[in-house]
Amino acid sequence: xxxxxxxxxxxxxxxxxxxxxxxxxxxxxxxxxxxxxxxxxxxxxxxxxxxxxxxxxxxxxxxxxxxxxxxxxxxxxxxxxxxxxxxxxxxxxxxxxxxxxxxxxxxxxxxxxxxxxxxxxxxxxxxxxxxxxxxxxxxxxxxxxxxxxxxxxxxxxxxxxxxxxxxxxxxxxxxxxxxxxxxxxxxxxxxxxxxxxxxxxxxxxxxxxxxxxxxxxxxxxxxxxxxxxxxxxxxxxxxxxx
Amino acid sequence: xxxxxxxxxxxxxxxxxxxxxxxxxxxxxxxxxxxxxxxxxxxxxxxxxxxxxxxxxxxxxxxxxxxxxxxxxxxxxxxxxxxxxxxxxxxxxxxxxxxxxxxxxxxxxxxxxxxxxxxxxxxxxxxxxxxxxxxxxxxxxxxxxxxxxxxxxxxxxxxxxxxxxxxxxxxxxxxxxxxxxxxxxxxxxxxxxxxxxxxxxxxxxxxxxxxxxxxxxxxxxxxxxxxxxxxxxxxxxxxxxxxxxxxxxxxxxxxxxxxxxxxxxxxxxxxxxxxxxxxxxxxxxxxxxxxxxxxxxxxxxxxxxxxxxxxxxxxxxxxxxxxxxxxxxxxxxxxxxxxxxxxxxxxx
Numbered sequence: 001x002x003x004x005x006x007x008x009x010x011x012x013x014x015x016x017x018x019x020x021x022x023x024x025x026x027x028x029x030x031x032x033x034x035x036x037x038x039x040x041x042x043x044x045x046x047x048x049x050x051x052x053x054x055x056x057x058x059x060x061x062x063x064x065x066x067x068x069x070x071x072x073x074x075x076x077x078x079x080x081x082x083x084x085x086x087x088x089x090x091x092x093x094x095x096x097x098x099x100x101x102x103x104x105x106x107x108x109x110x111x112x113x114x115x116x117x118x119x120x121x122x123x124x125x126x127x128x129x130x131x132x133x134x135x136x137x138x139x140x141x142x143x144x145x146x147x148x149x150x151x152x153x154x155x156x157x158x159x160x161x162x163x164x165x166x167x168x169x170x171x172x173x174x175x176x177x178x179x180x181x182x183x184x185x186x187x188x189x190x191x192x193x194x195x196x197x198x199x200x201x202x203x204x205x206x207x208x209x210x211x212x213x214x215x216x217x218x219x220x221x222x223x224x225x226x227x228x229x230x231x232x233x234x235x236x237x238x239x240x241x242x
Numbered sequence: 243x244x245x246x247x248x249x250x251x252x253x254x255x256x257x258x259x260x261x262x263x264x265x266x267x268x269x270x271x272x273x274x275x276x277x278x279x280x281x282x283x284x285x286x287x288x289x290x291x292x293x294x295x296x297x298x299x300x301x302x303x304x305x306x307x308x309x310x311x312x313x314x315x316x317x318x319x320x321x322x323x324x325x326x327x328x329x330x331x332x333x334x335x336x337x338x339x340x341x342x343x344x345x346x347x348x349x350x351x352x353x354x355x356x357x358x359x360x361x362x363x364x365x366x367x368x369x370x371x372x373x374x375x376x377x378x379x380x381x382x383x384x385x386x387x388x389x390x391x392x393x394x395x396x397x398x399x400x401x402x403x404x405x406x407x408x409x410x411x412x413x414x415x416x417x418x419x420x421x422x423x424x425x426x427x428x429x430x431x432x433x434x435x436x437x438x439x440x441x442x443x444x445x446x447x448x449x450x451x452x453x454x455x456x457x458x459x460x461x462x463x464x465x466x467x468x469x470x471x472x473x474x475x476x477x478x479x480x481x482x483x484x485x486x487x488x489x490x491x492x493x494x495x496x497x498x499x500x501x502x503x504x505x506x507x508x509x510x511x512x513x514x515x516x517x518x519x520x521x522x523x524x525x526x527x528x529x530x531x532x533x534x535x536x537x538x539x540x541x542x543x544x545x546x547x548x549x550x551x552x553x554x555x556x557x558x559x560x561x562x563x564x565x566x567x568x569x570x571x572x573x574x575x576x577x578x579x580x581x582x583x584x585x586x587x588x589x590x
Contacts, residue, residue, distance in 0.1 A: 053588045062504055062585035083508065089584075090506025097587055101501040105253025110246055117243045118507045146253075174588045206588075 008071075009170065009202035010036040010059055015068030017054050017225075028054040029065065030225040041193055041203040041215060046222035052206045053174065055222070059204060060093055060172050061085040073169050090118055094163030096192070098175035100155045102147035108158050109134060109143040115166040133161045137191060153184035157191065164195055171196050173205040177212050189215040243507070247515035248522060250495065257494075258523070261487045265527020265564055266534065268480025272473050273535035273552065273560040278542075279469035280556065281549025283443075285384035286459045287452035289335065290441050292380040292389065295412030296421045298437040298451050299330070299428055306455035308384070310335055312406030313434070320432045321411050326419040327428075333410040334397045338367050340390065367400045382549070384459075425449045444555060480567040484527070485574055488520060492575035496582055503584040509576075516575045524568030528561050 017029035029051045036042045044052045057063035058070055061077050064085075070077040073092060077085065094115070102111045109130045116126035134143050137157040139150075147155050156176060163171055173192065177185030189212045196203045205216070213219060220230045251258060284291075289307050290298070299321055301311035321330045342365050359365075364373045367390060380389055392400070398407045413436070415424040425436035437451035460466050492499070499512055539550035 057585040057588055060504070060585075060588075062583070062588070086503075086506055086508045088506075089504065093506070095501070095504055095587070097501065099497075101497060101587060103250060103495070103498045105250045106246060107249075110249060114246065114502065115505050117246060118502065118505055118511065123245060 007037050007039075008035060009038045009040075009073055010034065010204065011069075011071045012055065012059060013069050015055070015058060015065045015070065017051070017058060017063065017065045027225055029058070029068075032068070032222075032226045034059070034220060034227055036202050036204055038202055039197070039199040040217040041196065041205065043213060043216040043219045044204065044206045044222060045208070045210075045213070045219055046228075048208075050222040051225040052222050054225075056172060056174060056204065056206050059170075060095070061089050090115075092168050092170055094166070094168040094171045096156070096159050096163045096171070096173040096176045098178050100147070100152075100159045100179075102155055102158055102162075104146060104148050106146075107144050108139065108147060108150070111147060111158055112143075112162045112165050114162060115168075119166060130161070130165055133165045134158070136195065137161045151184075152180050153188060156180060156184075156188050160188070160191055160195065169201050171201065171203040173203065173207075175207055175209070176205065177207065177209045182211055185209060185212055243511055243515055244518045247518045250498075250515075251491075251519040251522060254491065254494075257487060257491045261484055261491070261523045262527045262530060264480060264483025264487055265524055265567065266530035268476045268484070268567060269528045269531025269560050269564050270534045270538075271476030271479065271531075272563055273532050273556055274538055275469050275472040275476065276556045276560070277535065277539055277550045277552040278548055279465070279473075280553060281551040282384070282465065282469075283456055283459060284551050285382060285549060287441060287455040288381045288383040290439050290452040290455070293333070293412065294439065295331075296415060296439055297413035297424055297428070298439060299411040299413055299432075300409075300435050300437065300451075302433065302435045304435055306458040307410075307451050308455065309458075310409035312404075313408040313411070314406065315408055317432065317434060318408065318411055321413060321428060321434070324424070324428050324431045326416050326424045328414040328416045330411050330413045332394045332408050333412050334394060334401070334407045335409045336401055336404070337385075337387075338390070338400055339369075340365055340367050340372075340388070342366075343371075368402070370400055370402075372400070422449055444553070477563055477567070480564065481570055484523070484567050485571045488523070488571035489574050489578065491519075492516070492578050496579065497587065499579045500582045500584060500587045503579075503582065504587045509580055512579055513572075513576045516572045516579070517569075520568040520572035520575070521565065524564045528564040531564070532557055532560060 012032060012034040015029050015032040019026045019028055032051065032055055034055060044055060046052050054063065058065050059072065061080070065078065068078065075088060077088065080088065109127060112130035112134055113126040116129060117123070131143055134140060137160055139154060139157055142150065142154070147158060150158065171192070176192065177188055180188060192203060193215050218230055218232055220227050222228065287307055301313055304311050318330060318332050321327060359374055359377070361374050361376060364371055366372065372390070372392070383389070401407060413424065413428070415421055421438040425438060428434060428436040436449070437454070438449045439452070440450040441452040443453045443456045502512065536552065539552055542548060542550045
């Protein structure tokens with residue numbers, strides 16, 4: 001296996017994705033190519049409707065593209081059935097959502113336990129691991145409270161703990177700071193960067209928030225359903241249209 | 243995941259209360275109405291309970307115990323001659339007028355409206371004096387009114403003018419002969435109809451007069467329809483309230499179920515979570531409803547109100563129906579969640 005194969009975490013090539021009927025078709029992705037490396041935090045940016053979320057969904061295995069190939073940590077996703085995709089997500093992916101998606105009727109620790117319980121881990125083991133990561137995200141002592149009793153920043157910390165508790169190689173973050181103020185957003189991104197920094201992990205962040213671009217190792221800009229360019233330095237991006 | 247599923251259910255107390263109310267009300271309605279129904283129906287074969295003869299013999303055309311077709315007195319001798327009969331006694335049943343000597347009619351509970359009856363009191367049956375020599379507690383009949391038990395000869399005396407007075411014959415089998423076996427012999431030798439006194443209406447024996455009476459009322463009166471409507475109403479109310487509440491519970495949690503799907507939970511796990519939630523609510527709702535039905539039943543029995551017989555079968559049937567309601571509710575939820583696209587979690 002080549003060195004390149006070792007370093008590539010996510011590779012999408014020639015991906016097409018259409019929605020709607022043949023008469024009224026909306027093109028979401030058109031011959032999109034995307035690559036993310038192990039150990040890096042890459043951001044997907046671009047104007048609304050450019051296909052960021054669709055590409056993220058394709059990488060996450062929640063959408064199957066009409067054409068093209070998708071490979072995540074050496075596993076081809078195109079051609080997998082729904083059950084195999086579900087198993088793949090369970091083992092390999094962590095999610096941080098824009099609106100946190102914490103279950104309000106469960107306690108903080110129970111929310112964090114969810115990915116482990118989905119994997120079939122015993123309750124006590126899941127609880128112990130959840131408590132450990134809750135401490136890492138700075139919420140020790142808040143584990144038995146309900147998420148609604150926490151601030152937005154604290155809720156996003158819980159979501160990050162939930163995304164990482166089962167140590168997935170790929171962390172998918174969808175607008176993780178859009179519901180947060182500048183400082184809280186910066187703290188959240190520091191946390192994501194610190195906790196996810198590992199040569200065996202890759203973090204893909206979809207965002208509109210140019211205030212957090214500085215946390216990215218690379219930034220992939222999307223336009224009209226494809227990656228228009230990839231930059232190492234956020235200063236090189238024109239953020240006026242984002 | 244099932245523990246979390248339960249915590250999700252118990253975490254939303256308002257929804258849970260609504261769900262339990264629907265299920266409990268449904269279970270209450272089904273169990274209570276069924277118990278009153280079977281209580282009232284148990285009145286139809288009261289003579290079988292009050293008079294404990296092992297075999298009853300009647301005219302072949304008789305279909306139920308309240309519809310006696312008079313027999314000839316000579317039939318008694320024919321029955322007594324059947325092999326296996328230990329003894330056979332005549333029974334006359336009829337409705338008569340009874341009033342106290344002061345003109346007071348006996349009430350439906352067997353008591354005159356002025357003072358309670360006691361041993362030694364006299365009253366009139368069809369204008370013929372009768373003296374009370376003993377009082378026994380018996381099961382009330384469907385038609386209401388007190389029972390007067392007396393000897394066959396005296397009974398004939400109170401019904402002057404009736405040409406035939408033999409309503410039934412009460413027969414005891416000899417040792418070693420089963421009632422069912424004796425029934426067969428009596429029917430073969432006399433051409434009369436013989437019945438066992440079995441009052442377990444759930445059994446399948448063909449010779450039970452009580453069961454025949456029960457089914458006669460079932461098919462020839464509007465009672466089952468009336469109570470059946472109430473039971474069905476309970477079922478539909480349960481399905482409507484519980485289904486709707488559970489559906490709204492699922493709708494409120496839809497985005498979380500979508501997130502759980504995105505995180506890698508298969509539909510099998512989610513379906514089982516929903517079943518656990520629905521069946522747990524069903525179990526609690528059934529417990530509350532059946533408990534309330536029991537409490538109401540006890541109060542009814544204590545106050546001598548309409549009869550209440552809660553057979554274990556009623557509880558099992560109610561339990562099964564409540565679980566059915568829960569199943570339908572869970573299926574509605576599962577269909578909704580199965581249609582949710584895991585990718586929807588990325589749409590804000």
